[in-house]
Amino acid sequence: MKIKKYVASTMSEAMKAIRNELGEQAVILNSKIIYNGGFLGLFKKKNIEVIAAIDPKPDQKLETKVSKASRSSDEDILQKSVQQQTFYDYDHLAKEVKQLKNQLNSISSSYKSVNLKDYPQNIQEELIPLLHQELEEKWVIEIAKSLNEKWRKSDANVSKLQLKEWKREWFYQKLDNLSFGSIDYDKRYIHLVGPTGVGKTTTLAKLAAEAVLVHKKKIAFITSDTYRIAAIEQLKTYANLLSVPVEVVYKREDFQKAIDQFRAFDLIFIDTAGRNYRDFQFVKDLKDLIYLDHQELVSETLLVLSLTSKQKDMEEVTNQFRSYGIEKFIFTKMDETSTVGGMMNLILNHQKGAAYITNGQGVPEDIHEANKRFVVDQILEDISI
Known part of the structure; x- marks a missing residue:
């Protein structure tokens, strides 16, 4: 071969x-x-x-010259190879069956808890995918009631396409008053905050690259992530590639000096340490270190969360940052998960829109500006990124 x-x-x-x-x-x-x-x-x-x-x-002439012993040896090797492949296929299939069984049990449990059987079959079929996406039950129930009410008021036969459209309209109405889209380029200070391991520094580099290469902004970096030397070096490397300055701050006085130093710049991107922000003390420490009291009207704070995290953990982190003043979410690692219900749950629960969604490590291409349609498309599985 x-x-x-x-x-x-x-x-x-x-x-x-x-x-x-x-x-x-x-x-x-x-x-x-x-x-x-x-x-x-x-x-x-x-x-x-x-x-x-x-x-x-196969060369027929060559085949006639192959000895019986040689063919026997080849057959043994082939048989062994087939056996190994069979074992692999069986093991692989068993894992897939187990995974599918767990998914079905999860959906079955949710199905029972939200009493989908109370609704017509065609409505049930529109709700089950939302449960699979791990949208919270309270929102699934709201959607079910909304679809059912419109279905009962309709004189004509309701098509599957019409139900899908009503479902989409429900999400649009819920998101109507929320702010979506890219960073505000009228603001001078862009904060990225969030727990460790969500990809803040890489996301910061993506935003900075867009600001420099597309919007032609004069930018600078400030980082308070002094807990990880690798993070500082990574940010410095990005800064060198973009030909922009970077300052590392350890205390309040360092931060103020950096602010004064970069006063003539269009945008200052501020990276923060990835810590266990389920602990309120860490949020307080960050707020004490980086607090733009007199700059409040010209700053924007974005909370970075990974879609691979548990819903409960993301909720705890968001609640801890409530006092910090979060304008929008940035959701990362969409390429590493098969469900995006957590994203919609956070947006609806906290009434905060999304600025960006990332789906890879590539800088600057693996980032997408969020808008209502884009976010709704993800939960409805109409498109993929």
Whole structure:
């Protein structure tokens, strides 16, 4: 079997190269997105890597010369390989069945608790995907009542498409008065706060790259993340690549000096330490260190949360930061989870919109500006990013 690797900017280009070299009988063994060039994830070029193979037709003349012993040996090897693959397939299948069973049990439990059987079958079918997305029961019940009321008032037969539209309208109405979209470029100070491991520094670099490269802003970095040397070095590397200054602050006086130093800049991005912000004391310490009392009208604070986190943990962190003054959420790691109900739950529970959603480590491409339609599309699984 002839196996070759191809790298191209698009899948169609890769397939063209495969057909030209291996022919129409070639099969794709694997494909994945890779990044070339760049440094620390910044300005990398996205490509497609494809592994293809072709099994040449056996040479009949050569086959007649193969000894019986050799064929026997090959058959033993093949049999062993098939057995190993069978064991792997069985184990893999068992894991998938177990995972599916857990999902069904979860949906069944939610189904029972929200009494979906009280509603017509066509409405139930619109609610079950929301439970699978882990939307909270109270919101599912509200949607169920809304759909049921409109269904009863309708004189005509209600189509599946109409129910979907009513469901979308419910979300739009709930989000109507909330603020969505990118950072406010009229503000001079942009704070990113949140717990450890959510990707604040990488997200900060994405926002900074957009500000410099797209909006042509003169920016600077301030970081108080003195707990992790690696985080400081990472931010300094991003700063060097963007040719912008960065200051590390350890105490209140350092922060004030940095503010004075960057007074002539358009935007100052402020990175903060990732700590256990379920503890209110850490939030208080941060507020004591970075507090823009006289700058309040020109600052914006964004809470960064990972969609891979538990709903309860995200709620606790958000509640701890309530006194800090959060304008919007940034949700990260959407590419690492199959459910986005937590995002919608937080938005609805705390009446705060979203600024961005990230779905990868690529800087600056793996970030998407949030708006009502984009967020609703995710919970309704109409599109993927």
